[in-house]
Amino acid sequence: GQQVMQIPQYQHVxxxxxxxxxxxxxxxxxxxxxxxQRPGGHPVFLIQLVKSGEVKKQKRLTFQFGEAKKxxxxxxxxxxxxxxxxxxxxxxxxxxxxxxxxxxxLTINP
Amino acid sequence: xxxxxxxxxxxxxxxxxxxxxQCAQDMNHExxxxxxxxxxxxxxxxxxxxxxxxxxxxxxxxxxxxxxxxTEDFPLRLLSAAPSQTSVYFCASGWDRNTxxxxxxxxxxxx
Numbered sequence: 001g002q003q004v005m006q007i008p009q010y011q012h013v014x015x016x017x018x019x020x021x022x023x024x025x026x027x028x029x030x031x032x033x034x035x036x037q038r039p040g041g042h043p044v045f046l047i048q049l050v051k052s053g054e055v056k057k058q059k060r061l062t063f064q065f066g067e068a069k070k071x072x073x074x075x076x077x078x079x080x081x082x083x084x085x086x087x088x089x090x091x092x093x094x095x096x097x098x099x100x101x102x103x104x105x106l107t108i109n110p
Numbered sequence: 111x112x113x114x115x116x117x118x119x120x121x122x123x124x125x126x127x128x129x130x131x132q133c134a135q136d137m138n139h140e141x142x143x144x145x146x147x148x149x150x151x152x153x154x155x156x157x158x159x160x161x162x163x164x165x166x167x168x169x170x171x172x173x174x175x176x177x178x179x180x181t182e183d184f185p186l187r188l189l190s191a192a193p194s195q196t197s198v199y200f201c202a203s204g205w206d207r208n209t210x211x212x213x214x215x216x217x218x219x220x221x
Contacts, residue, residue, distance in 0.1 A: 009150075033208055042200055042212040043153065088153065090208075096160050097168060098143070098207045100153040 004032075004091045006101030014109050019076040021104035023089035030092055032072045034063055037103070038085040046074075076106075084108050112136050114213035116201050122219045123191040131186040131216050133201030139211075141204045142184040143168070144176065146197040147215075153200065158207070159184055191220045 005024045013019055023032065031050045035043040047056055049065035049072060056063045060083075062075045076083055086103040093099030117132045135142065143158035145168075155168030159178040173195060175187040184203075188195060196219050204210035 006152075031208055042214050043202075045209055045211060048209055090153075092207070093155070093169075095166065096141070096158060096207045097155055098210065099155065099169070100145075102150070102152040 003093075004029075004089055004099060004101040006089055006104055008104055009102060010105050010107075012107045012109065013079055015081060016078050019079050019083070019106055021074050021087050021089075021106075023072045023074075023091075023101050025070050025091060028069045030069075032065060032069075033090045033098070034072075034074055035088045035090060035100075036085050037088065041085075043088060079106070079108050081108050081110055114201055114203050114211055116199075116213035116216050118216060119214065120217045122221060123188070124221060125191060125193060127191050129188050129191065131188075131199055131201070131218070133184045133186065133213060134182050135184075135201075135203040135211075136182065137203060137211070138181060139203035139205055140181065141206055141210065142178065143202050143207070143210065144174070144184070144186045145200045145202065146170065147200060148197050156186065156199075160207075188218075193220045196220045 033048050034046040037043045053067045054065040060077045064073045086105045088100050088103045090100045114135045140161045144156040145153040154170045157176040159165045162181050165176050199216045201213045202210040
């Protein structure tokens, strides 16, 4: 079935540094979603990307959808301790399934 | 609105026991799903439903049953619990499969 691969699995940064996580699919995606899960919490929807080459921003977070709609990225500028958590991408997995990447766990040294 | 409500939050089962994880949503969402989350494995889809009376299997359905008799409720049944089913279980709902809202999770330990 459809899979989305996410890298890196872990990322540790100093507070104030930037952070990027990447999501890749072997097939074209009609859309891609990003979720954030705080430690001990549940995943929370962040954003949906639908158009080829789409770029969306939420304060310090920038989301991109590749031109071929096979990859996506989430970039955080000047990380803060509130950014700690695991970031997941998710895409259509056939039928009515939503398939998640393995997630990137972000830890921050204050 | 309470959103997506899962019960129980924590449960310990003995191998071979059965139980039901409850999930209810008050947003009138047609789409509901169950995921399990294990360390290093991300979120894996167990079962999903696109509306009352309709359910289908996800990536890891073995050992689990679901039903959808109402729009609001989507219970997950473990038929005969095994240690491999020790996990965190999340229920989610949405207008469609893409933008889904998760419950707070149910931590299950099978001993």
